[in-house]
Amino acid sequence: xxxxxxxxxxxxxxxxxxxxxxxxxxxxxxxxxxxxxxxxxxxxxxxxxxxxxxxxxxxxxxxxxxxxxxxxxxxxxxxxxxxxxxxxxxxxxxxxxxxxxxxxxxxxxxxxxxxxxxxxxxxxxxxxxxxxxxxxxxxxxxxxxxxxxxxxxxxxxxxxxxxxxxxxxxxxxxxxxxxxxxxxxxxxxxxxxxxxxxxxxxxxxxxxxxxxxxxxxxxxxxxxxxxxxxxxxxxxxxxxxxxxxxxxxxxxxxxxxxxxxxxxxxxxxxxxxxxxxxxxxxxxxxxxxxxxxxxxxxxxxxxxxxxxxxxxxxxxxxxxxxxxxxxxxxxxxxxxxxxxxxxxxxxxxxxxxxxxxxxxxxxxxxxxxxxxxxxxxxxxxxxxxxxxxxxxxxxxxxxxxxxxxxxxxxxxxxxxxxxxxxxxxx
Numbered sequence: 001x002x003x004x005x006x007x008x009x010x011x012x013x014x015x016x017x018x019x020x021x022x023x024x025x026x027x028x029x030x031x032x033x034x035x036x037x038x039x040x041x042x043x044x045x046x047x048x049x050x051x052x053x054x055x056x057x058x059x060x061x062x063x064x065x066x067x068x069x070x071x072x073x074x075x076x077x078x079x080x081x082x083x084x085x086x087x088x089x090x091x092x093x094x095x096x097x098x099x100x101x102x103x104x105x106x107x108x109x110x111x112x113x114x115x116x117x118x119x120x121x122x123x124x125x126x127x128x129x130x131x132x133x134x135x136x137x138x139x140x141x142x143x144x145x146x147x148x149x150x151x152x153x154x155x156x157x158x159x160x161x162x163x164x165x166x167x168x169x170x171x172x173x174x175x176x177x178x179x180x181x182x183x184x185x186x187x188x189x190x191x192x193x194x195x196x197x198x199x200x201x202x203x204x205x206x207x208x209x210x211x212x213x214x215x216x217x218x219x220x221x222x223x224x225x226x227x228x229x230x231x232x233x234x235x236x237x238x239x240x241x242x243x244x245x246x247x248x249x250x251x252x253x254x255x256x257x258x259x260x261x262x263x264x265x266x267x268x269x270x271x272x273x274x275x276x277x278x279x280x281x282x283x284x285x286x287x288x289x290x291x292x293x294x295x296x297x298x299x300x301x302x303x304x305x306x307x308x309x310x311x312x313x314x315x316x317x318x319x320x321x322x323x324x325x326x327x328x329x330x331x332x333x334x335x336x337x338x339x340x341x342x343x344x345x346x347x348x349x350x351x352x353x354x355x356x357x358x359x360x361x362x363x364x365x366x367x368x369x370x371x372x373x374x375x376x377x378x379x380x381x382x383x384x385x386x387x388x389x390x391x392x393x394x395x396x397x398x399x400x401x402x403x404x405x406x407x408x409x410x411x412x413x414x415x416x417x418x419x420x421x422x423x424x425x426x
Contacts (some may be wrong), residue, residue, distance in 0.1 A: 055087025236289020
C-alpha cells in the first residue's frame with residue numbers, strides 16, 4: 001500500500017522546522033520526504049494549504065473501559081481520538097475494576113483490536129485497587145504491556161509507597177505518573193480556593209495542595225534516581241518547582257492540559273459543574289505561569305486528561321457532580337487557538353509537546369517525522385474556524401466547557417500506519 005501526500009507543509013518537531021514537502025508512505029512507514037515527488041501510489045492526498053505532522057500522542061486519557069462504559073468505551077474513545085488527530089492514547093487505570101493486574105492490561109489491548117486502529121496503551125495502577133496501600137506487581141504489568149504506572153485520579157498519600165515504586169520502576173524503566181493533590185486538603189472540594197470559592201460559599205482546593213505533592217514527588221525522584229512525571233500541572237508555583245528541580249538534574253517531567261492555559265476559575269461561575277476538574281481551574285496568574293512553562297520547555301507535554309461523564313452526572317449541582325472534561329476532539333484546536341494563533345508558541349514546538357515528547361516519555365515508536373518512522377500522521381488546516389458542538393462528537397460524552405466556543409484548527413485527515421482512519425466530512 002502506497003500513500004502519497006502532496007503539497008503539504010510538513011512539521012518537523014525535532015528540528016523545529018516547517019518544510020514544503022511531499023510525503024510517500026509505503027507499507028505503513030514514511031519512505032520519502034521531498035519537494036516535487038512524482039511517483040505512483042494507491043492513494044493520493046492533496047494537502048495544499050494544510051500542515052502535515054506526526055499524529056498526536058495523548059498520554060493522559062480516561063477510556064472508562066472496563067466497567068464504566070456508559071461514560072465511554074475503547075471503541076468510542078478511539079473514534080473521538082481520530083477526529084482530534086490523535087493516533088495514540090495512553091489510558092489511565094481508574095476503571096472498574098482498576099487496571100491493576102496483567103489480565104486487565106491484556107483486556108485493553110484485545111478490546112483495542114476491535115477499534116479503528118488508534119494505538120491504545122494501558123497505564124497500570126501503581127497500587128492495588130488504587131487504594132494507595134499495597135503496590136501492584138509492576139514487573140508482571142510491564143510484561144503484559146503496561147507503559148507506565150499511575151494512580152491518577154487519586155494522590156498517593158503514602159510517601160513510602162511512592163518511594164518504593166520509584167525505586168522499582170527505575171529498575172524496570174517504567175515511568176511513574178503522579179496525580180499531585182494532598183487528599184486531606186482537597187477531599188470533597190469542587191473548585192479552586194480563591195475568589196470564586198468565596199463567592200459560592202464553598203470550601204476550595206488550595207493551590208498549595210498540588211504544590212506540596214509536586215515538591216514531595218520531585219524530592220523522592222531526586223533521592224531515588226527514579227523518573228517521575230507530574231500529571232496535569234495547574235499552578236504557576238508547580239511550574240517553578242519543576243523548573244528548579246530540572247536544573248538540578250532530577251529526572252522529572254510534566255504535562256499540562258488545554259484547560260489550564262485557556263480557562264480560569266471564573267469559568268465555574270458561567271458553566272457550573274461543566275467546568276469542574278481535578279485539579280481545578282486556577283487564576284489568570286496561573287494560566288500565565290503555565291504558558292511560560294510551555295514556552296521555556298519546563299512543561300514537556302500537552303495532554304487532554306479526557307475524562308468523560310454522562311449528561312446526568314454533569315447535570316448535578318456543582319458540589320455533587322464528578323470532576324472532569326473531555327478533550328480528545330478539541331485538544332488540537334484549542335491549543336492552536338490559544339498558543340499558535342496568538343504567537344505565543346511556534347507550531348513545531350506545539351507538535352513536539354503533543355506528539356514527539358509524550359511518545360518518547362512512554363517509549364512508544366511514534367511521534368516522529370523521519371524516514372522509516374511509522375506513518376502515524378495528522379493533516380490539518382490551522383486556520384479553519386469552527387464552533388465546538390458536543391452533539392457532533394464521536395465520544396459518548398458531552399462534558400466540555402468549550403461548547404459554543406469558536407476555535408481555529410480543523411483536522412482533515414488522521415492516518416495510522418499509512419491507513420486513513422478519519423477524513424473530515426466523510
